[in-house]
Amino acid sequence: DVKVTQSSRYLVKRTGEKVFLECVQDMDHENMFWYRQDPGLGLRLIYFSYDVKMKEKGDIPEGYSVSREKKERFSLILESASTNQTSMYLCASSSLYGDRDTGLYGYTFGSGTRLTVV
């Protein structure tokens, strides 16, 4: 019954490495989002995409880029990982037209990737 899958649960990377976080959804959702979650700061939107090859910056895009080559896949890229990017990363998806049953624009989240940069 897994609907949003993040490729790794835990990841440890070295400073300066290029890091790829992958997210795949099987609900045919148009919208996909990348958040990071830190204690005391809540969820902060990094990037989102409402269509293939489309992307928009969220609130904290610096140091990150994204790729959406296929509708079901949304990748987050840390160009040169730094220790301040140690965080929980959450991917989410939603329908552009609202849920078929409820009309709700709710998100379905993945289980998260706990990234540690050393």
Added chain:
Amino acid sequence: QKEVEQDPGPLSVPEGAIVSLNCTYSNSAFQYFMWYRQYSRKGPELLMYTYSSGNKEDGRFTAQVDKSSKYISLFIRDSQPSDSATYLCAMSGGSNYKLTFGKGTLLTVNP
């Protein structure tokens, strides 16, 4: 003023207590109101939602929206240790598919 304010807690209650979780917001365009539950080391999952004002009940959970006060609440009756989680409120303006989240309240229900 932040768009959505939520007391981060932590909130610790004994098993069986009634729990009240709250959020205030400033954007009067918000129409859809949701509560997400997030267990430790997991992603948030949708718990309840309401459209516009009013109450919605689902088992031990009741979601309440007061648009005149820009205030939403989640009540948990007969709380259980399995309710221990972080609860996030979220809201949107309907046609705007982006959700605005509160920071979350950490709840612990002690047996």
